[in-house]
Amino acid sequence: MLVGTPFAYLLARSEFRFKEVIEAIIDIPIMVPHVVVGIMIVLAFSSQYGLGPILQGLGINMIDTLIGAIVTVTYLSATYSIRVTETSIKTINPDIELTARTLGSSPAFTFIHVIVPRIWKSIANGALLTWARAVAEVGALLVVAYYVYFNGNDVYPASIYIYEGFQALGLAGVVKYSAALLVIVLVIFIVYRFILKRL
Amino acid sequence: MLLQLLNINLTLGNFKLNSVTLNVDQQEYLIIIGRTASGKTTILKTIAGAYRPSSGKILIDGSDITTLPPERRSIAYVSQIFSSFDPMNVRGNIEFGLRARGVPKPERTQLINGVVKDLGIEHLLDRMPVTLSGGEQQRVSLARALVTSPKILLLDEPLSMIDPETKGSIIRLLKAIPEKYNIPVVHVTHEWDEAYSLASRIAVINQGRIIEVGDPEQIFNEPRSYLTAKLVGFYDMHKGDATLTDSGSTIKLENGLELKSRMKINGSVYACVRPERIKLSTGDGFNTFEGRVVDVFRERFGFRIIINIKNIEFTALVGSMLPRGDVVTITIPEDSVYVIPAPESNGVPING
Numbered sequence: 001m002l003v004g005t006p007f008a009y010l011l012a013r014s015e016f017r018f019k020e021v022i023e024a025i026i027d028i029p030i031m032v033p034h035v036v037v038g039i040m041i042v043l044a045f046s047s048q049y050g051l052g053p054i055l056q057g058l059g060i061n062m063i064d065t066l067i068g069a070i071v072t073v074t075y076l077s078a079t080y081s082i083r084v085t086e087t088s089i090k091t092i093n094p095d096i097e098l099t100a101r102t103l104g105s106s107p108a109f110t111f112i113h114v115i116v117p118r119i120w121k122s123i124a125n126g127a128l129l130t131w132a133r134a135v136a137e138v139g140a141l142l143v144v145a146y147y148v149y150f151n152g153n154d155v156y157p158a159s160i161y162i163y164e165g166f167q168a169l170g171l172a173g174v175v176k177y178s179a180a181l182l183v184i185v186l187v188i189f190i191v192y193r194f195i196l197k198r199l
Numbered sequence: 200m201l202l203q204l205l206n207i208n209l210t211l212g213n214f215k216l217n218s219v220t221l222n223v224d225q226q227e228y229l230i231i232i233g234r235t236a237s238g239k240t241t242i243l244k245t246i247a248g249a250y251r252p253s254s255g256k257i258l259i260d261g262s263d264i265t266t267l268p269p270e271r272r273s274i275a276y277v278s279q280i281f282s283s284f285d286p287m288n289v290r291g292n293i294e295f296g297l298r299a300r301g302v303p304k305p306e307r308t309q310l311i312n313g314v315v316k317d318l319g320i321e322h323l324l325d326r327m328p329v330t331l332s333g334g335e336q337q338r339v340s341l342a343r344a345l346v347t348s349p350k351i352l353l354l355d356e357p358l359s360m361i362d363p364e365t366k367g368s369i370i371r372l373l374k375a376i377p378e379k380y381n382i383p384v385v386h387v388t389h390e391w392d393e394a395y396s397l398a399s400r401i402a403v404i405n406q407g408r409i410i411e412v413g414d415p416e417q418i419f420n421e422p423r424s425y426l427t428a429k430l431v432g433f434y435d436m437h438k439g440d441a442t443l444t445d446s447g448s449t450i451k452l453e454n455g456l457e458l459k460s461r462m463k464i465n466g467s468v469y470a471c472v473r474p475e476r477i478k479l480s481t482g483d484g485f486n487t488f489e490g491r492v493v494d495v496f497r498e499r500f501g502f503r504i505i506i507n508i509k510n511i512e513f514t515a516l517v518g519s520m521l522p523r524g525d526v527v528t529i530t531i532p533e534d535s536v537y538v539i540p541a542p543e544s545n546g547v548p549i550n551g
Binding site for chain 2: 093094095096098099100101102103104105106107109110113114117118
């Protein structure tokens with residue numbers, strides 16, 4: 001939300017050079033298999049390639065770490081948040097912002113007090129979709145952060161754990177985990193939307 | 200001169216503002232009139248700071264504000280649509296600009312009380328904007344703009360969303376603003392009667408270019424261009440050749456009809472007549488012709504009839520209904536035939 005909302009505003013309201021390229025980069029997660037995105041992230045950030053050596057020099061490791069997993073699912077899922085919020089911003093007549101600005105309101109004050117109250121439900125919906133997409137991610141995580149060493153333990157993302165379980169134990173071995181994940185996500189969706197509708 | 204636009208050029212896609220130069224005085228009510236997509240709103244938004252001109256300058260009190268952001272111009276813009284700041288109520292909307300400027304609460308309350316009293320909307324303060332009528336919304340928009348004490352007020356077609364019943368009271372309100380608040384108003388519209396009612400000066404815009412500036416009487420009675428004449432209600436504009444006479448000129452129209460005018464002019468011209476100046480008659484003097492009614496429209500003040508005279512149509516406003524097909528005689532007073540040189544001609548008014 002913090003990254004996607006300002007980015008969505010920029011895309012909705014500004015025209016700049018190479019905007020089409022930026023938009024295409026945002027849409028990559030819906031264009032190609034996520035395994036490919038994972039491979040690109042490894043190429044860009046592993047210790048041997050791309051920005052990896054620089055990040056390692058700063059003590060940041062992207063592979064099989066929590067930060068690597070977060071960056072990966074954020075990029076892969078942010079498309080939904082950005083596009084939902086961008087569409088919502090585009091429905092607001094720019095005259096409303098101009099009116100506010102001429103009354104003495106700065107761009108930030110206008111955004112917070114005029115734009116956000118009109119789009120917060122879209123931001124919330126985009127956040128829900130983004131979260132759900134992150135929970136469902138398998139392909140890129142298999143490549144970038146198959147497991148994460150966190151707080152003295154090796155932690156597997158739920159999706160990877162279920163996939164691994166299926167490979168090792170077959171269908172019967174993962175039914176209960178799959179059902180549990182489905183129920184948890186479904187309940188969160190229903191409760192979230194129930195609350196949103198009443199606000 | 201409070202506001203000066205000096206040679207403003209601006210390109211937006213395929214549209215261009217071309218060397219727009221305008222001056223607006225303190226307490227002046229300037230109306231920019233033009234057809235749809237002629238550039239009038241673009242000028243207003245450029246003054247407000249939404250667009251940055253590619254060249255030219257905007258000055259307020261001699262200070263260059265061309266590159267300043269909207270919030271630092273002291274110019275309030277009231278858009279064509281009612282731009283309510285949801286989910287604030289009317290008080291919150293009016294208070295918005297003061298809050299954005301960091302005005303303390305007690306002062307805000309005092310300023311709001313003053314402006315809502317002026318505009319007669321004290322009873323609306325706790326209402327939500329969505330529950331307001333068009334006229335109420337417009338008053339709230341004006342209150343929200345005026346409470347910030349702008350140096351200039353910009354109005355983008357402020358009467359376009361208002362029912363005819365309310366229009367009169369809003370026009371009265373708008374007309375009082377320059378003197379009451381000691382600011383100039385720049386108002387854009389395509390409605391010529393609205394411009395005529397309100398303006399102390401009128402600028403006519405076409406295709407991004409100001410083609411004429413003048414006081415309302417000059418613009419409406421003696422427009423200098425064909426486009427202005429069309430815009431300000433000359434229904435009948437017929438091309439012809441003018442020749443000088445002792446008392447003015449005679450214009451021979453393309454169908455052979457001869458119209459006499461008091462204006463002295465030679466060459467290729469447009470003879471322009473307002474419908475309200477054409478009279479039904481029985482006489483046979485100058486500018487008296489017989490024709491057939493080919494169409495009739497109901498108007499607020501009578502009937503607008505279209506009369507075909509030797510395959511040229513004239514429009515007249517009459518008090519009573521005339522059936523289509525009726526043969527009528529009309530007279531066009533010589534001093535009601537206004538003549539404009541055709542653009543391609545070298546016809547030049549000699550006087551008057």
